[in-house]
Amino acid sequence: PVSSLVRSFLGTSEQIMDISQMSEEEQLQAAMQLSLQEVAPAERLPEEPRLRPSRPKPRSFPSKDPQDALPEPTRATAKKKRGEPRGEAEMDQKAVEDLLQLLFGDSPEAVDVERWLKVGFTWSQRSGTEWGLWQKQGGPCGVYAPVQAFIVKHLLFGGEPIPRRKEHPLGTGADDEDDRGAVLAHALASILFQCTPNSSYTICQVHFSAEGDSQEAQAVQQAAPAAVAAGQGSSVLAATVRQVARIAEARQVLEEGVDSWLAGPLGVLSFLFSVLVSRTVATVTEDMDDSSTPLIGRFGHCSQELVNLMLIGESTSNVFDGTRWLGDDPSSGFLVRGVDSERVGVPQVGLLSELETYRLLSVGMLYKNPDFPIWVLASPTHYTMIFSTQRSDSQLSEEAKLDQQVKKVFVENSIDEGGLAMSTNLGKMLEALGIESKKLPDAQQDIVREDVILWEDFRVWVGRQFNVVAADKTSGKIQLFLYDGQDPPGPTLKSVRVELSDIDPAFACGGSEGDAFVATLHTRWPDAAVLVENL
Numbered sequence: 001p002v003s004s005l006v007r008s009f010l011g012t013s014e015q016i017m018d019i020s021q022m023s024e025e026e027q028l029q030a031a032m033q034l035s036l037q038e039v040a041p042a043e044r045l046p047e048e049p050r051l052r053p054s055r056p057k058p059r060s061f062p063s064k065d066p067q068d069a070l071p072e073p074t075r076a077t078a079k080k081k082r083g084e085p086r087g088e089a090e091m092d093q094k095a096v097e098d099l100l101q102l103l104f105g106d107s108p109e110a111v112d113v114e115r116w117l118k119v120g121f122t123w124s125q126r127s128g129t130e131w132g133l134w135q136k137q138g139g140p141c142g143v144y145a146p147v148q149a150f151i152v153k154h155l156l157f158g159g160e161p162i163p164r165r166k167e168h169p170l171g172t173g174a175d176d177e178d179d180r181g182a183v184l185a186h187a188l189a190s191i192l193f194q195c196t197p198n199s200s201y202t203i204c205q206v207h208f209s210a211e212g213d214s215q216e217a218q219a220v221q222q223a224a225p226a227a228v229a230a231g232q233g234s235s236v237l238a239a240t241v242r243q244v245a246r247i248a249e250a251r252q253v254l255e256e257g258v259d260s261w262l263a264g265p266l267g268v269l270s271f272l273f274s275v276l277v278s279r280t281v282a283t284v285t286e287d288m289d290d291s292s293t294p295l296i297g298r299f300g301h302c303s304q305e306l307v308n309l310m311l312i313g314e315s316t317s318n319v320f321d322g323t324r325w326l327g328d329d330p331s332s333g334f335l336v337r338g339v340d341s342e343r344v345g346v347p348q349v350g351l352l353s354e355l356e357t358y359r360l361l362s363v364g365m366l367y368k369n370p371d372f373p374i375w376v377l378a379s380p381t382h383y384t385m386i387f388s389t390q391r392s393d394s395q396l397s398e399e400a401k402l403d404q405q406v407k408k409v410f411v412e413n414s415i416d417e418g419g420l421a422m423s424t425n426l427g428k429m430l431e432a433l434g435i436e437s438k439k440l441p442d443a444q445q446d447i448v449r450e451d452v453i454l455w456e457d458f459r460v461w462v463g464r465q466f467n468v469v470a471a472d473k474t475s476g477k478i479q480l481f482l483y484d485g486q487d488p489p490g491p492t493l494k495s496v497r498v499e500l501s502d503i504d505p506a507f508a509c510g511g512s513e514g515d516a517f518v519a520t521l522h523t524r525w526p527d528a529a530v531l532v533e534n535l
Contacts, residue, residue: 058371059313059345061197068199070189070247072158073182088242091204093234099276100233102284105294107229114225115139115300120267121147121184121258124491128535130172131155131180132493135485140268142302144485145376145383146310149349150187152387152483153372166389169481170493184262185255188271193247194313194344195279201250204273205257206239206266237266239273275309284309289317289336301381311351311376312344319351321364321408339366341408346371350394352386353378357519364411365404368524369396377482377520384484386496386521393478399468406462409433410455419455423448429458435465476500478525482532492534496521499529 104113115137124132131151135144156165164173172180192201210220224236244250254262261267276284285291288305295306295315309315318338325333339347350370355361355378367375373394374387388394396404409432413425421429426448427440435443447457480496498521518530 056341056346056366058348059194059343061194063197063199065199065245068246068248070186070193070251072154073179073186073251089240091239091241093238095277096234096237096239097231098281099273100228100237101231102276102281103272103295104228105292105296106231108294108296109298110225110229112139112296112298112300113228116269116296117221117224117228118265119269120261120263120265121188121271122263123180124170124485126491128168128171129483129485129491129493130177131170131183132483132491133485134487134491136487137300138486139296139300140302141383141486142307143268143272143310145385146191146307146349147184147187148483148485149311149374149376149385149387150190151183152374152385153190153348154183154186156387156389157372157391169387169389170483181258182255184258185251188254188262189247189251190348191310191313192250192275192278195275195309196313199245199247200278201244201247202274202277203242203244203250203253204239204270204277205241205261206237206270206273207261208266209236209238239270241277279309279313279315284315287315287317287337289334293317299381302383304378307351307376307378307383308339311349312339312347314344316340319353319361319363319367320411321366321404322412324412324414339364341366348372348374350375351378352376352520352524354380354516354520356523357516362411363523365407369400369404370394375524377517379516379520382484382486384482386480386482388478388480390479399463402463402466402468403459406433406459407455410458414455421453421455421458423451423453426453433462435462439465481535495533495535497531497533498525499531500525 103116116139119135119137119140122134122136124130124134126132133144133148133151135141152169155162156169162173162176164171208217208220208224210217220236224233227233227236242253244253257267261270284295284305287309293303293305295303295309297303304319305315305317308317308319314337316337316339318336320338322340323335323337325335347366347370349372351363351367352375353361353363356363371394373391375385377384377386409429410421412432413429414421423444426443427437430440430443431437443461447453447461449457476499478498478500480498482494482496483492485491517532521530522528
């Protein structure tokens, strides 16, 4: 027994002793000496770096035909013959009524309906803004702004870059004024493409049931707003439809109408019909938290559901990341939907909201950090858009990418707008971020306070697990442009300089106090100094 004990000790010693000639007493003494020696600790393997959660990828459409893609328009497409659409069928009256009901609800004001029966897609005539859409009626800005965003996306980041766009992003030149119709059709097709998961698109042209200059036609057009408001819209409005299986063909049909029916008084409504029919009325209402909510509200203002439909192809009711349960018990609670990266990926175009400055909602990281540096700006009464000509202005640092994922997980488990979470959800939250369950006790000790977890505590703790420290405020400048196509006062383009620094903006040139626009920008670029100039 003693010899086996000595051998076990000697096996860890750097020197090998021969104990075969030792007495039992000598063996015992040798064992005692060895037990007092420091044994070199076993060499620890270096810990593998923890994989950080990856940023969601742009949206994919596995159910679409692989050949169904939307290539960038070419100069040749701009010269195609344009005219009336090649409608294959007349939409039945019940379908027309259902679409109008979805858009305007049960009892809209006739004056609000009228706003949507007098607007098409036309271009600004002001110098330097010729690539901007001209909004001649209040109300449809929630459609104009997203369409304008997709136009800008193509101008700045699609095809060959044009150097003058860095300084004059919406001005036309002698070489591209004829391209506007093709680019508008491409922007509309881009929105239509992401609204349906399948390779099936329906192009609708809405028209008055009596057209022309006759007295009957004039009477129908004058009576149309009141008839729609009374739930009798199919007596004054009709629609032709054409279904195609390729988005490129849909774009061609749209391009053929950019100078005629899309530019006419029912052009915007025709495009909305196309989007709703392509996605289907049933799917649109399933997206919404409350299917009885009309997509167009008081004063003809677009709902958040309609704006989301234009931006991400889903008519969800919220702008936070992911989905949430209202109520403590998911089995009896109510599921509300926002921007879910698992379904829509990273939005191509983002959104910022003035309502966030009043703490009425919280815009998620996905909308604040879109794939392209283009954002629709939402206010209680109007939608505009801002953009940068530098693609890098929307790119995320490693810290921001992690922050985006951590925020998404926290919001999905929060009990408010993303500031508090219950400690009972901590294990699930760590698992969603790929953090091992053995870290749970440490997390509970470090960040749980009276069964509650604060967002900032959770953010910092998770950052340490991935060896990421919250990024310090950095200095730098971002050149943005703000476009508003509404008339009055008329289409305008402004320069917006955002200066990032650690200086309180109240002491610089752009404090947000009393300025709703600057305060809205601060929801994306906190504490930045903002300088706005007319161009």
